[in-house]
Amino acid sequence: MSTTPESTPPPARKGDESRQATNFIRQIIDRDLAERRYPGVATRFPPEPNGYLHIGHAKSICLNFGLARDYGGRCHLRFDDTNPTKEEQEYVDSIQADVRWLGFDWGEHLYFASDYFQKMYDLAEKLITDGKAYVDSLSKDELREHRGSLTEPGRESPYRSRSVEENLDLFRRMKAGEFDNGEHVLRAKIDMASANMLMRDPLLYRIVKAEHHRTGDAWSIYPMYDYAHCIEDAIEGISHSICTLEFENNRELYDWVLDNVGFTEPRPHQHEFARLSLDYTVMSKRKLLTLVKEGHVGGWDDPRMPTLAGLRRRGYTPEAIRAFADLIGVAKTNSTVDIGKLEYCVRDDLNHRAPRVMAVLDPLKVVVTNYPLDLEERLEASYWPHDVPKEGSRPVPFARELYIEREDFAEEPPQGWHRLSKGGEVRLRYGYVIRCYEVVKDAAGAVVELRCSYDPSTRGGANPDGRKIKGTIHWVSAKHAVAAEVRLYDRLFTVPAPDATDGDFKDHLNPDSLTVVRAMVEPSLAAAEAGAHYQFERQGYFVTDSVDHRPGELVFNRVVTLKDSWARKTAGPEDDAAPVERESKPKADKGGKGRPTKLTASQGRGKAREADPALAEAFARFQAEHGLSEEDADVLTGDLALATFFEAAATGHEPEPVAKWVTNVLLAELKDRPVAELPFDGAAFGRLIALADAKTISTSGAKAVLEVMLAEGGEPAAIVKARGLEAMTDDASLQALVDAALAAHPDNVARYREGKTTLLGSFVGAVIKASGGSADAKRVKELVKAALAG
């Protein structure tokens, strides 16, 4: 992403193959495209217009629009406006502005869920007609009570059995506005006992008598998210509907609605990724709204807010945010990203686009006493450092009285101090070397002025006598400097995870998140334009404030400081290595009920055995008669089909290896498929294992045969014969393959001999592959070892 103009391409380094950005969603898309499940890729970004977009949304926007871009598809911007009580046109506008600002274009694909209300309604009537939805007239409380709990099934509503005619009539009257809020709802008729709470007859429609920002009072019923969202996707022909992890439970309902309302494949499918969490900030709309409402910040666009509006005003660039999205990746792990990565991205972007200027944030007066009283010089100062390939400079006035940064002077300089001290020298950037010979203090003992001398021969970086000046500091001419308001922003919270701590997240608000200073800036800045970025040398990146900055009343926001390895060195461990202690969230003790533990697989099998004496009997017999371990016997007796399969396979053979093959290999191939679907029976499987056991075929050969059997069934011995998979055990053939494998990778041979012994496996693997799986692995390993040693 980051482009350094004019830079030559970096030299190829080891293993450098510029890896394609990949993530599990791209893999799913690749698979779907390879299987031709969709004609192309269509994604969508579906915000509800009930608040401002934040950096977390930016991750989603970059993902969805990025996918469409990279796969030559399209990405829709769709407002999910199904709840008129919370949504406003203001948000519709701000969201569009933010997405555009971020750099994405939805072209003609701007949609509103509300445009589909009629279609959704028609489909709901169809559901009713099909007997798959009903009007319920329970109260809110009764509804909740009937829903059951996480561990107890729900109960069916007495209204569940209403006739289609009655349901249709009621639903039409709901639509016609004959009832008040809460009197009736439309529910899907699914399963009140489902382990997935969302499938317990979910609400499809509710009565809401409110003005909708787009449809006005045309509707008095509105669809619920789970009913509406999937239909919106399907209507628009979305292929991959990407949302965040907390919707994983909703996927089953997403699929149910589409399947029952009549959308057939290819239809959209939902995939979930982890939403963004960032250190030292909060991301929920509710908390952000609280900060705004209670005045902890100046508004949605306060530069400390993680909103796009806030980041924009802070001076973050769209490029930096997009680079950040690329940097953090997309996965399913709940994770919290170090906010330092975001800061890195802006610095990296602004470094080559922000001209350098000088500004003194905390001025300390310096009088250069040997500088002529009336003399004023104009020193030419480049806007760009040597390593940024851009041109341009401005004159900077120099005179007898200057300001320097107060922290660039130390009365008692610490070890390694490069800046000014009494009796010491420092270079003024683009100017002269000065030496401080006197420190003027006020009555309270505070330093108010430095009296210095300058060396005329050192102008503009000249160094005639080769003298070593370690430090260079920034400065402004007192007479020419322009006053400016500078807003120094810092993290909004003092702890890494403000919403994971005990008590109120607002307790951790950083009181120093905003410091306003009156700075003295170089005169060229008087002409600073709106939205202009600068680097104040040695300080950080700054931007003119988009609201308050104007000519004659300069206001700068600090985007981010420069990296400061000196401060890190001095500050010591407490400040810098601040251990990211994430206080773990206290268990929300919901309803006093302990958190139920999940039923494990073995517990499930135990239950199955309790319920089925045949299984219990097999469990005992497998141990007693076949000599299996309790563990193997357990795994094999979870369901009768598997137990029977095993017994058939074991008959006439050593039971132990058969058990190992069933549990370790077959189970993995099977995944969740029932054994009954296998195109071969237990006896055939047993014959395969016997072949391996007798060393007629090698282990990898047996796996190869199994692959074939899994795909098309067949008799193991015949497959072995047809594919020439008999174990290759004669040393002559094996040795030839080994020699070839070593010869193919002389570099790895050398590295192995230097001690990188983990390379052994790759040689063995190569030989086995070359043999088509028939080579005897143990022997190969011996031969490879010998060859490598020789």
Next chain:
RNA sequence: UGGGGCGUCGUCAAGUGGUAAGACACGGGAUUUUGGUUCCCGCAUUCGCAGGUUCGAAUCCUGCCGCCCCAACCA
């Protein structure tokens, strides 16, 4: 006493039975009138833990542990 997910470096994150990518952070060095930038070099014998299968396991099997989500007429 339910169901759905997730555990790979301080932080993100590749990896899909055959040499543990990369980035940020961190440490060291070089260049530098920004203690900035840039450039080098270093930074996981090990993938939540324990068993097992295999010539070979982060990847397969089993058990255990930890974390997140679900009981709005929100999305």
